[in-house]
Amino acid sequence: MTEQTMEAMPPDTGDQPAREERSVGTAYLAMIGFPVGAHRWYLGHTTAGILYVVTFVLLALARFAFRERVEADFAPIWTVAVALVVAQLILDAIAIPRWVRRDPEAPLPAPLLILLAVLATIFVLPLLLDALGAVFTAVFGRDRVGRQVAMMVIAILGVPLVLWGYVVMVEHMLRHLTEVWQRRVRPWLWLAPGLFFLYTFLVYPTYGTIRRSLYDRAGDTFVGLENYEWFFNSPNTLIALRNNVLWLVFFTGISVVVGLIVATLFDRVRYENFAKTVVFVPMAISFVAASVVWRFMYVWNPPNANQTGTLNAIIVALGGEPVDFISTRSINNFALIMVACWVWVGFCMVILSAGIKSIDRELLEAARVDGATEWQVFRRIQLPLLAPTIAVVTTTMLIFALKTFDIVYAMTNGNYDTNVIALEMWSQFSFNQYGRASAVAVVLLAAIVPVMAYNIRQFRRQEEVR
C-alpha cells in the first residue's frame, strides 16, 4: 500500500469519527493517565472513555491494596503516573505535526491548557483516588483478604489493559515510520512482552541454575563439580535416582499400555463418551487430592483388626494377609506409581482415542470382512497406524515420570525409600542448600534433554508438512 492511499483512507477509528466532538472534558481526559492520546486515531471516544475510567479505578485499587503495607512509600505509583503523563505529552509532541497535516482545522491544545491539565492531574487525581478508595473499603473491607482481592482485580483487569495500551501505543508510534520499517520493527514490539517473560522466568533462570550448581551453599565460592559429586554419592539421592528409573519404566509403561487398551475397548461400545469421561475425570483432580483418595484405598490395619482400606479389605476377604502399601519397601514405589497411573491413563486414552478415530473405519471393516479377528485388526492395522501417536504420548509420560513430585510429597514425603529427584530438589531448596538444589535440577534437565531434542525434531517435521 502506498503512502498516498494511506492518506486518502479515513483513519482507523474504533466506532465513530472522533475528532468533531472533542470537548474540554475529553481534552482534559486526554491529558491525564495513560498514553492513549492515540485514541484520536484508533479509538472512539466511548472506548477511550472506558479505558480512562478503568485506568482510574485500577489506580485507586492499587492505592487501596498497597496502602497498609507501604503507607509512606506510595511514591512509586505516582512516579509511574507522572511518567505516563510525560510520555503522553512527548507522544503528542511527536504526533502533532502529523495531526496538523491530516486535519488542519483541528485546534491545537494551548500550552496553558496542557499545563493546567497536568497540574490538575497531580492535585485532583489523589483526591479522586481517595474517594474511590473509600468505596473499595466499603466493598472489600479493610482486612487482609479485602486487600488481596483488590490486588487480584488489579492484576486481572490491569494486565490485559496495559498490554492493550502497549500495543495501541506501539501502533501509534509505528505510524511515523515508513511501511518497510513498520514491517521490520512491528513483530519485535508485539513479541516483546512475551519474550520478556520467557527470558526472565525461563531462559535466564536456567542459565543461573547451571551456574549456581557449580557454587557452594552461599553462592559465592566456586566449588567445581562438588555438588554433583554429592548427588552421585549420597545414598538418599541414589535411591531417588533408582526410583525415578522405576517411575520411567512402570509409570510410562503402564499408563500408555492401559491407555491404549482402554481407548481400544471403549472405541467398540456405544456408551464410549460416558466411559471416557469416567476415566478422564481424575485429570481434573490435583495430585494432592488424588493422594488423599488413594491414602484411603491403601489404609492398613493390623491383621486381626477390621480393615478399613479398600484394597486390604479385598485382600483379606480373599484370604490374604493385609499389606502395608505405604511403608513396605518393595511395594510402596509401585503403590505411588499406581496413583499416578490412575490420574494419567485418562490423558493417554484421550490422545490415543483421537488417533484411533482418525484411522479410516472402512479399512477396519474391510479387514473384518476378509476374516480378520478383532485381535488381528488391532495388532496389524490399528497398532502400526497409531505408532506416531503412541510416540507422542510416551514422550509426554516420560517427562512426567521424571518430574514427578506431588504424589510422593503428599503420600510419603520421600520416606520409606520412595524419594524422587524432584522431591530431593525441593528438600535441598527448603534447607537453603541452593548449590545442591541447583545441581539436582541440572541432573533433571540433563535427563529431559533427549526427550526435548526428540520433540523439537518432531515439531520441525510437522512444520515441513504444514
Add this chain to the structure above:
Amino acid sequence: MTTEVVGAKRGFRIGRWALHLVIAIILIMWLVPTIGTLINSFRTETAVRFDGWWNALAPPYDFTLESYRHVLTRQGMGDAFINSLIITIPGTIIPIAVASFAAYAFAWMKFPFRNVLFVIVVGLLVVPLQMTFVPLQILFRDAGIAGSFLAVWLAHTGFGLPFALFLLRNYMGSLPSAVFESAAIDGASEMTAFFRLALPMSVPALASLAIFQFLWVWNDLLVALIFLGPNIPNHPMTITLAGLVNSLGGEWHFLTAAAFVQMALPVTVFLLLQRYFASGLLAGAVKG
C-alpha cells in the same frame, strides 16, 4: 456355511458380553477410589476410623455433614480456598493475555529468526520448572516480593507461556490466510486484524487454554510451595491439604472433606467444558 455364520455370531455375542464386562471392571476401578472417599467424607470420625466405607451403604444410614462444616469453618481452610482463587484467576488470565499478542506475531508476521525462536519455545515446553526455582527465588527476594501472590502470578505466567504460545500460535496459524489477506487489502491495520479477526476466531483455542491453565494453576503444589513456602497465610488449598495428609493425627478424617472441597471447582469446570479441554490436549500433545 449357515452353522458357521451362527457360530461366528454366537462367538461375537460372547465377545460382546466379555467386552462389556471388562469395561465395567475398568470403570469400577476408576470410580471406587473416589466414591469410597466421597462416602467417607459424609461419615463420622469413629466410623471412618474403625469401619470400611462400604459398610455405610447398608442401613442404618448415618451420614453427617460434620467434616464439611469443620473444614469450611476451620481457621485456614476457608482462607486457603480464597487464596487458591486469588492465585488461579490472574495466573490464568495473565499468561493468556501475554501469549496472544506474541502468538499472533509468530503466526502472521514475518521476521528473521522466527523459526529459531519458536523452536526455542518448543524446547522450553519441557524444561523442568526446577531449573528456575533458585534464581527466581533470589530475584523475588531482591525485588521484595518473595512469598507474595505477585511472585506466584509472575512465575505461573512465565511457566505457562511456552504452552500458551505453542497452542495459540498453532491455532492462529491454521486460520485461513485469505481472511487476513483480504482484511489487509481493505486497509485493516495489524491491530484491527488481531482484535477483530484473529482473537475472535481463536476463541476455541483460548477457551481450552484457559481451562488448561486454570486446572494446572489450581492443582499446582510445587510452584506454590517454592514461592509461597514460608508465608503460611498465603497458602493455597493444595499446600494445606498436603499438610493434612501427612499429619495422621486428629485431622485425618477431615481430610476427605478437604479433598472434595479442593477438587469440587476443577471437576465442575472440567465436566462442563470437557470438550475444550480434550481439544486443548490434542493440540498441545508435545507439551511436557
